[in-house]
Amino acid sequence: xxxxxxxxxxxxxxxxxxxxxxxxxxxxxxxxxxxxxxxxxxxxxxxxxxxxxxxxxxxxxxxxxxxxxxxxxxxxxxxxxxxxxxxxxxxxxxxxxxxxxxxxxxxxxxxxxxxxxxxxxxxxxxxxxxxxxxxxxxxxxxxxxxxxxxxxxxxxxxxxxxxxxxxxxxxxxxxxxxxxxxxxxxxxxxxxxxx
Amino acid sequence: xxxxxxxxxxxxxxxxxxxxxxxxxxxxxxxxxxxxxxxxxxxxxxxxxxxxxxxxxxxxxxxxxxxxxxxxxxxxxxxxxxxxxxxxxxxxxxxxxxxxxxxxxxxxxxxxxxxxxxxxxxxxxxxxxxxxxxxxxxxxxxxxxxxxxxxxxxxxxxxxxxxxxxxxxxxxxxxxxxxxxxxxxxxxxxxxxxxxxxxxxxxxxxxxxxxxxxxxxxxxxxxxxxxxxxxxxxxxxxxxxxxxxxxxxxxxxxxxxxxxxxxxxxxxxxxxxxxxxxxxxxxxxxxxxxxxxxxxxxxxxxxxxxxxxxxxxxxxxxxxxxxxxxxxxxxxxxxxxxxxxxxxxxxxxxxxxxxxxxxxxxxxxxxxxxxxxxxxxxxxxxxxxxxxxxxxxxxxxxxxxxxxxxxxxxxxxxxxxxxxxxxxxxxxxxxxxxxxxxxxxxxxxxxxxxxxxxxxxxxxxxxxxxxxxxxxxxxxxxxxxxxxxxxxxxxxxxxxxxxxxxxxxxxxxxxxxxxxxxxxxxxxxxxxxxxxxxxxxxxxxxxxxxxxxxxxxxxxxxxxxxxxxxxxxxxxxxxxxxxxxxxxxxxxxxxxxxxxxxxxxxxxxxxxxxxxxxxxxxxxxxxxxxxxxxxxxxxxxxxxxxxxxxxxxxxxxxxxxxxxxxxxxxxxxxxxxxxxxxxxxxxxxxxxxxxxxxx
Numbered sequence: 001x002x003x004x005x006x007x008x009x010x011x012x013x014x015x016x017x018x019x020x021x022x023x024x025x026x027x028x029x030x031x032x033x034x035x036x037x038x039x040x041x042x043x044x045x046x047x048x049x050x051x052x053x054x055x056x057x058x059x060x061x062x063x064x065x066x067x068x069x070x071x072x073x074x075x076x077x078x079x080x081x082x083x084x085x086x087x088x089x090x091x092x093x094x095x096x097x098x099x100x101x102x103x104x105x106x107x108x109x110x111x112x113x114x115x116x117x118x119x120x121x122x123x124x125x126x127x128x129x130x131x132x133x134x135x136x137x138x139x140x141x142x143x144x145x146x147x148x149x150x151x152x153x154x155x156x157x158x159x160x161x162x163x164x165x166x167x168x169x170x171x172x173x174x175x176x177x178x179x180x181x182x183x184x185x186x187x188x189x190x191x192x193x194x195x
Numbered sequence: 196x197x198x199x200x201x202x203x204x205x206x207x208x209x210x211x212x213x214x215x216x217x218x219x220x221x222x223x224x225x226x227x228x229x230x231x232x233x234x235x236x237x238x239x240x241x242x243x244x245x246x247x248x249x250x251x252x253x254x255x256x257x258x259x260x261x262x263x264x265x266x267x268x269x270x271x272x273x274x275x276x277x278x279x280x281x282x283x284x285x286x287x288x289x290x291x292x293x294x295x296x297x298x299x300x301x302x303x304x305x306x307x308x309x310x311x312x313x314x315x316x317x318x319x320x321x322x323x324x325x326x327x328x329x330x331x332x333x334x335x336x337x338x339x340x341x342x343x344x345x346x347x348x349x350x351x352x353x354x355x356x357x358x359x360x361x362x363x364x365x366x367x368x369x370x371x372x373x374x375x376x377x378x379x380x381x382x383x384x385x386x387x388x389x390x391x392x393x394x395x396x397x398x399x400x401x402x403x404x405x406x407x408x409x410x411x412x413x414x415x416x417x418x419x420x421x422x423x424x425x426x427x428x429x430x431x432x433x434x435x436x437x438x439x440x441x442x443x444x445x446x447x448x449x450x451x452x453x454x455x456x457x458x459x460x461x462x463x464x465x466x467x468x469x470x471x472x473x474x475x476x477x478x479x480x481x482x483x484x485x486x487x488x489x490x491x492x493x494x495x496x497x498x499x500x501x502x503x504x505x506x507x508x509x510x511x512x513x514x515x516x517x518x519x520x521x522x523x524x525x526x527x528x529x530x531x532x533x534x535x536x537x538x539x540x541x542x543x544x545x546x547x548x549x550x551x552x553x554x555x556x557x558x559x560x561x562x563x564x565x566x567x568x569x570x571x572x573x574x575x576x577x578x579x580x581x582x583x584x585x586x587x588x589x590x591x592x593x594x595x596x597x598x599x600x601x602x603x604x605x606x607x608x609x610x611x612x613x614x615x616x617x618x619x620x621x622x623x624x625x626x627x628x629x630x631x632x633x634x635x636x637x638x639x640x641x642x643x644x645x646x647x648x649x650x651x652x653x654x655x656x657x658x659x660x661x662x663x664x665x666x667x668x669x670x671x672x673x674x675x676x677x678x679x680x681x682x683x684x685x686x687x688x689x690x691x692x693x694x695x696x697x698x699x700x701x702x703x704x705x706x707x708x709x710x711x712x713x714x715x716x717x718x719x720x721x722x723x724x725x726x727x728x729x730x731x732x733x734x735x736x737x738x739x740x741x742x743x744x745x746x747x748x749x750x751x752x753x754x755x756x757x758x759x760x761x762x763x764x765x766x767x768x769x770x771x772x773x774x775x776x777x778x779x780x781x782x783x784x785x786x787x788x789x790x791x792x793x794x795x796x797x798x799x800x801x802x803x804x805x806x807x808x809x810x811x812x813x814x815x816x817x818x819x820x821x822x823x824x825x826x827x828x829x830x831x832x833x834x835x836x837x838x839x840x841x842x843x844x845x846x847x848x849x850x851x852x853x854x855x856x857x858x859x860x861x862x863x864x865x866x867x868x869x870x871x872x873x874x875x876x877x878x879x880x881x882x883x884x885x886x887x888x889x890x
Contacts, residue, residue: 085211095221
């Protein structure tokens with residue numbers, strides 16, 4: 001692919017085929033960690049790191065272990081194993097290098113383990129038959145798209161605290177409605193790139 | 196199958212090895228103490244403690260930057276668990292709740308912030324204050340309510356924060372986020388030690404009340420049907436609401452801004468209604484008591500001042516003991532105020548409530564006879580309060596004062612209080628124009644006197660007795676002879692037979708500001724009388740103070756003490772009430788006694804008694820009509836209290852006033868303007884705000 005193709009590929013992953021708002025993967029942490037901008041930012045950084053790394057390693061596992069051994073049907077269980085180990089790795093590294101963020105994220109950090117967006121990206125990489133570089137770029141871009149949606153959503157939700165929201169809509173209810181509007185807004189990017 | 200097992204097992208093994216290596220490389224030494232504390236915390240990451248999550252709070256606790264009880268969401272059990280982990284002792288922590296100072300909502304002001312789209316108090320303040328003119332008022336955008344982690348704050352229809360005490364944990368989040376500093380944490384101790392200061396927002400009635408009761412607060416509570424809250428608000432600053440609800444001369448009503456447009460709110464009777472509610476419910480509404488610190492304080496005198504000091508000291512954790520000369524507590528409340536105004540069983544119930552808090556009382560204990568100041572110190576009392584009241588009557592300095600049938604007013608009332616026989620003749624003259632004179636006159640009428648005359652040397656206008664007492668006396672058939680002074684008491688065989696008096700006219704004003712009465716020459720008149728009762732003034736009988744007590748006495752024979760602090764000339768000995776101020780009101784004694792309790796608390800804590808220069812000294816007149824500025828509740832007509840008919844009162848000491856009915860009390864409470872400081876200025880209103888404060 002040329003540079004232009006990669007650019008479209010990246011834009012497509014971030015905006016058009018946003019893993020969160022177009023494919024609806026990773027909704028749990030999207031709603032759970034988006035109440036405050038600082039935790040949303042920390043979560044985003046962790047997701048970018050884990051997704052990119054998971055994309056690469058699962059690609060290697062797929063093509064150098066599952067395919068040669070003809071056990072592709074074990075893809076899901078193998079990928080979950082890899083992602084869970086990666087999350088643990090992130091936690092260990094973060095505790096050492098960013099203790100403040102580690103403490104602030106608290107119980108949200110293990111949520112990444114159950115973040116289906118990470119698994120989803122890994123499976124899409126294989127399903128779309130991307131090569132290793134494409135996998136790297138797509139994984140990174142998808143995670144950036146996820147982070148973009150999460151941070152935008154956190155920005156909106158922080159303003160909820162100052163808005164006169166009807167009692168029945170407070171909390172997750174208005175969050176889901178807003179997530180729907182955000183997805184609708186992102187659908188406006190449809191057709192920006194070829195696929 | 197073997198291949199699959201080996202592949203997944205190998206993958207798992209590789210992951211485990213990778214994590215193992217990473218764990219070695221990025222090993223973090225977790226303090227086991229921190230870990231243990233973190234496990235004890237609820238893990239809810241509510242932020243109420245001020246730290247970013249429970250893990251951060253655990254680090255702070257382990258490093259000593261936060262106390263063991265920092266967790267406000269988990270309750271005291273978690274505090275106790277953490278204290279156990281830390282190996283520290285669990286001690287009582289006085290609960291705190293948030294209280295807003297501002298009582299004037301933004302509905303009274305133009306709101307620039309709404310049409311600017313600002314919905315956060317902090318952002319509004321950054322916008323240079325908009326249309327607001329007040330430096331201290333609440334902006335009402337509700338940042339505190341949004342920030343409260345426990346949902347304890349709501350913004351009411353009045354655009355002011357309302358705190359639910361049952362949900363408030365005292366975490367202080369609201370205090371931290373409020374940009375106008377109108378919301379503060381407050382404990383019971385804070386409220387006991389708090390006196391009106393110049394910077395406070397207080398309504399004119401509260402500024403005038405000698406006890407500084409939060410009058411708008413309890414009136415609002417009654418208006419909303421929250422009677423228990425009303426009782427607690429009153430008891431913050433007045434431990435004798437049943438008594439004051441009956442006998443207070445209510446200077447607050449003279450300052451009531453409603454009175455500028457009509458009749459003032461019937462404040463005292465609303466207070467009596469709330470107090471009667473507690474009495475009739477049969478359930479004591481107890482205030483918060485701090486755990487006992489075992490420190491003993493002696494209180495000499497069980498009157499309103501002594502009872503008040505005992506009440507506040509026991510609430511602050513001290514062990515007060517009252518020494519009372521008479522057989523029962525109550526002082527002049529029992530022995531000076533007649534039964535028809537203050538029934539003894541009601542007084543007993545009120546006093547019993549104070550004793551039940553943990554106050555010891557030793558009656559029939561006379562100072563100088565049964566104990567001395569030194570013996571009290573030897574017994575371990577670390578501070579002493581002296582509040583003997585004013586029990587001695589001034590004599591008339593007239594010829595014939597020692598005749599049989601002439602007696603001091605206080606003596607007669609005290610004899611009534613002691614249930615001694617107090618016969619009076621058919622014709623009685625009372626000398627004096629104060630409440631004691633009226634009490635004597637109305638008592639004599641009930642004892643069967645056929646003709647009771649009150650002789651007062653000035654005019655009706657100058658009479659210091661409460662208007663209601665004078666009116667009620669007139670209903671009962673008392674004769675008033677104003678501008679008349681006794682000159683001679685005439686006797687026969689040592690028994691009073693007649694009284695000579697002279698007519699007076701008013702001359703130039705004297706030191707008291709009242710016009711001085713001057714005798715009219717040749718206007719002497721003689722009337723036949725059976726009794727003359729002198730109620731022309733009282734003073735403390737300080738003979739009990741032993742010579743070497745060191746307590747200084749003023750030239751008016753009162754105890755020389757600082758009226759603001761209650762400090763006498765001897766460190767550790769405090770005084771308040773009538774014995775310091777001279778004969779005054781019950782509510783004044785209560786106000787002075789709370790100040791003395793504060794001083795005792797500070798003295799025993801080794802602290803300076805403070806500089807009260809920013810306390811209100813004297814409230815100014817209220818001169819602005821609130822209804823001209825804001826929409827106010829309808830004036831309505833002042834609720835009248837039910838009372839016995841005159842025929843029912845004759846020969847009877849049954850209580851005359853019967854209290855307000857519930858619907859009357861609530862309607863009366865709804866007449867209250869709830870005025871405080873007017874913080875805001877509507878567009879085009881040139882009125883300044885400060886003039887409305889009760890300063």
